[in-house]
Amino acid sequence: MNDSSPQGILVCDKPQGLSSHAVVSRIRRWFGTRKVGHAGTLDPMATGVLVLGLGRGTKLLGHITGVSKTYDATIRLGAGTPTDDADSEPDLITDPAVLAAVADADIETGVAALRGPIDQVPSAVSAIKVDGKRSYARVRAGEDVVLEPRRVEIDRFDILETRRDLGAGHIDVDVVVDCSSGTYIRALARDLGADLGVHGHLTALRRTRVGPFDLGAAVTIPEDLDSPTPPLLPLAEAAAALLPTVSVDAAGAKALMQGKSLAGPWASGGEALASGAEVAVIGDGELVSVAEIRGDSSLKSRTAFAIGLA
Structure with a gap:
């Protein structure tokens, strides 16, 4: 199963006078897709960082909404x-x-x-x-x-x-x-x-940072929505900026997508992961899921991102 629609995270510099909903509408038209959401409203008066998810990127927005801001x-x-x-x-x-x-x-x-x-x-x-x-x-x-x-x-x-x-x-x-x-x-x-x-x-209000995403990564929304679209931040890269990561092979990825648990213990960056920790599971460079470390140290998928594995 292939999905050619845009998939990923877009950090934009919201202009003054537009609501966050209006920005979502413009991004839908610019990228030619309906599945777009944002991670935290900015008032129309405000400018600055507004993080949007496209396609399966919308599933990651819940992990972005609760981060700190500047x-x-x-x-x-x-x-x-x-x-x-x-x-x-x-x-x-x-x-x-x-x-x-x-x-x-x-x-x-x-x-x-x-x-x-x-x-x-x-x-x-x-x-x-x-x-x-x-x-x-x-x-x-x-x-x-x-x-x-x-x-x-x-x-x-x-x-x-x-x-x-x-x-x-x-x-x-x-x-x-x-x-x-x-x-x-x-x-x-x-x-x-x-x-x-x-x-x-x-x-005056300008948001300069949302968690790991700042104005340096932000794109300006053009007036001409027929302009070429910028590359999206891949889901694996965005998730790794938000959460500890663990890697699995193809068999492990498929097992997670089928609702099975993977035995632990698990570590990220040399640090052991405690029970209850949320992690980004990466397989072959792609985001497979956001998963949780269970009390028995096993890994269980909570939000699936991979397609065609189950």
């Missing part, structure tokens, strides 16, 4: 918006005298307080579902939505530059953030402003 952002202190970013007009304005009293040291202290593990309340205008309905849809319908806090990890939250324009009523703070999956950078902007007593929202 963002460059600009936080504007002095005003808040309903969406916590620049996609809506300010509805909370700080008194200029109060804003002028905020020193750089105060901003640094506020940023430091938001590093590490924190309980973050996501922005109400978000895609989180509440009783089966998107939170943003409930807000737009006039409902007062307050989401439950979520534990996230802010590994890095550093100030790059602070620019004051008190005449215009704001202080802009350029930052870089390394964080766990599920973190809302616009919620960090909102909370920093709230902690300083001056309101805050996000005016």
Whole structure:
């Protein structure tokens, strides 16, 4: 059985103004395939790394969604918006005298307080579902939505530059953030402003890294979708960047695809693999499956990628 449709991972540099769904639609047209998905939404205002899976690459997206991410952002202190970013007009304005009293040291202290593990309340205008309905849809319908806090990890939250324009009523703070999956950078902007007593929202956001995938590997989506398509990152290479790898021969690959277990113990890079570990199984240079190390040290396939073996 041969599958000539595109199979692999594409890292793209999402342009401003497009939703992640719109990017998926453009990639479908560009590559001439329907089976395309993405690993984690970027708001239309944001730019930067959006990882997409094509064909069997969509099966790998679940392993990409939960990885850590890096963002460059600009936080504007002095005003808040309903969406916590620049996609809506300010509805909370700080008194200029109060804003002028905020020193750089105060901003640094506020940023430091938001590093590490924190309980973050996501922005109400978000895609989180509440009783089966998107939170943003409930807000737009006039409902007062307050989401439950979520534990996230802010590994890095550093100030790059602070620019004051008190005449215009704001202080802009350029930052870089390394964080766990599920973190809302616009919620960090909102909370920093709230902690300083001056309101805050996000005016710029660029995602520069998703796990092992960064802007250096990203392609720009052309306006002319009849342009030649770039090569996709092979599934084996993408999986190896995300997970420990083990190699199997043709017989082992076929056995895994038939639902059988392969006796262990198993190791990757000279390190023994513990029970419960997820691994990328490679056979003849191809991704056979994402498998799990069982309690008896055997290997059992969880997600099959190879075709024509079972």
